[in-house]
Amino acid sequence: MPAPSIRARVRAEMLDEIKAVARRHLATDGANLSLRAVARDMGMVSSALYRYFPSRDDLLTALIVEAYDALGAAVEAADAGADRLDPRGRWHAACRAARDWALARPAEYALLYGSPVPGYAAPADTLGPAMRPPAVLVGIVRDGLAAGRIAAPDPGELPEPLRADLAEIAAALAPGLPEALLARCMAGWTQLFGLISFELFGRIDRTLPHRAEYFAHQTDLMADLLGLPR
Amino acid sequence: MPAPSIRARVRAEMLDEIKAVARRHLATDGANLSLRAVARDMGMVSSALYRYFPSRDDLLTALIVEAYDALGAAVEAADAGADRLDPRGRWHAACRAARDWALARPAEYALLYGSPVPGYAAPADTLGPAMRPPAVLVGIVRDGLAAGRIAAPDPGELPEPLRADLAEIAAALAPGLPEALLARCMAGWTQLFGLISFELFGRIDRTLPHRAEYFAHQTDLMADLLGLPR
DNA sequence: ACCAGATCGAGAGCAGTGCTCTCGTTTCGT
DNA sequence: ACGAAACGAGAGCACTGCTCTCGATCTGGT
Incomplete structure (x- = not known):
């Protein structure tokens, strides 16, 4: 040693x-x-x-990388703790883990997903860890599809150039995942980000105190959109 | 005078x-x-x-109020320019207007919807203008429901405390709007925010050059979720 | 065991920031 | 026409990120 x-x-x-x-x-x-x-x-x-x-930005970058990894690990652990054969359960577990992590560390979440400083360009080190949470969501759908529990939507709904773009992303991220399903995964990930950001940044109506229930219902809507079995 | x-x-x-x-x-x-x-x-x-x-924050607040109003006006104008009897067309027009506005003024959008400074508490002046864009979306759905072109989802999908919260918001925002439909409106608004933020803050995969088509498809998915007639 | 070289912490200093206060000047309402 | 209000300039305070220098300490190779 x-x-x-x-x-x-x-x-x-x-x-x-x-x-x-x-x-x-x-x-x-x-x-x-x-x-x-x-x-x-x-x-x-x-x-x-x-x-x-060497600079304040480097300190922030180090914090960002660690935060991405911590969030990714939390989401992955929650997913791993759910019944592998229950896509909807896994979906909810992963989403809730992301929300819990963010609510416990609002400033770190803001650092990751808040508006970036114009000068600050995300170093390459951050790109990998940043993909971990969405990768979990994609993994859940991929598994559900493989288990025959999710039906692939009609690919005809996608205009050709978009379908080609999505096919390229799918090839790198989850080979074999139908493009229309990948689009729905991205919708789910976008929604998850929006939900947490709205809640954290005070954009949820004050007359909505049952935020956990609201969050669960909103993510359930996205699970519907994805066709996850109930 | x-x-x-x-x-x-x-x-x-x-x-x-x-x-x-x-x-x-x-x-x-x-x-x-x-x-x-x-x-x-x-x-x-x-x-x-x-x-x-009187301070830098007051200048920023003034800019924020004006930006909210400009965004709200742009979305309202786009909605007003669409066929009143075509909820889906109005939905797309409103969403696209928000995206166009944001893409043309990324910094102002970031000012509105980026992570807030911890000390900065949104003054009351900003609350009204901030509601204009989501109000447009709700209005589209309300009109569609009144015209019998949108079906109200089963209210039983909502747990009781959440249903009560949403009922209170609906009473203030769009009386008569079913709670489950309001929840879907909020999902659509959340999605719209997430889509624009991801695109603006560089969180969309670089291998997705057809962003306008992607945006249209994503908002179309939410229109499906809302049950807007095709 | 020693010593050159690397590493470290302290301090001074620079340019920039938000903000306050003072001091003449200009304009307003009466 | 005059007192009061509004205004712009300037100096100054406390703070920031960052650089440079200067001793003190530790390290690895001989």
Whole structure:
């Protein structure tokens, strides 16, 4: 084994602590994360932070990658915990896990799915983890189709150029998935994002206190659209 | 007539010019709008701006209100331009108008529907204009129902507490609209928001160049869910 | 065991920000 | 015509991200 030097160990711990403190600040102060405040909280001077992250954006990127992975893991775990032969149950479990994760960490969710800063271009590291939650949804539908529990919609509803685009995406994401079904998966994923964002960003009517029930019903509507068996 | 004084006229023009310059900066620099940069562009010193807007947040709020109204007006106009007896046509027209508006002003859309700054609480002035786009969608469905072209779904699909919540919202928004249909309207509105946000914030797969067709198909799926006649 | 080189934290400093206060000047209502 | 209100400019405060320098500490190879 490589026997990591003391310095390497301390540095790794430092990286983790910086991210932890930054996450704490994120929860209270929102996206306008102050490096100096983080440094102050750690008893350091701001310039010392630059030994660990070359810029504020790099710190944010690190937080984003970890958040994507945490969300993806939560959704995957929820799906894995549901009856494999019950597509609708898996669908609801996955959606609810995403909502629970977001409600518990609104600032981190906002970091992932809020409006991006114009200058900030998502580094390639974030692309993979970002696909994990939608991949779970697609996986549920793929399994249901393979088990003969979901019927493929009529492909004729898709105009040709769109069908070709979707076919290409399906080939990379879930080979064999009919294009019209992939389109419905994307609708479900879009809906899930919209639901959570609306709830988190205060766009749900104040006269709707039963939000968990509302969420369950909305995701159930999308399960209907997907043709998941009841 | 009140014969507005020269000063009042100049002040009104100044307010408009400040907002116009701020909108221009918003388009290039994103949500981190700099008051000093706006002032510089106007040949003023930053402190002079405070004669017109007491704080940066107030300027942003003014821009938000105007943007909400512009988006609402665009959606309403598109709906009004469609055949009143064709719910699906009106639905598509309204959705497309929202998308077109957003694509033409991504920064303003992000201002409206991006992640809110934690400290920033939406003033009451914004609540009314913010309801205009979803109100159009609800109106389309209400009209379709009144014309007997839309069937009300089984209310039994709603758990009781949720049904009661939706009934209260329906009473204020569209009296007589069945709760299950209102839920589908909200699903459509959520979907519309999600679609535009994903497209604008770069979350749509790069291998999907036919975005207008994709958008039309996705909104068509929601029209199916709403039971709009084809 | 030692020493050159890498790594680290502290501090000063720069350019930028939102915002406040003061001070003359201009305009308004009476 | 005059007091009061509105206005623009400027200085200044506290804050930000970030850079650079300067000692102190640790590391790996000899």
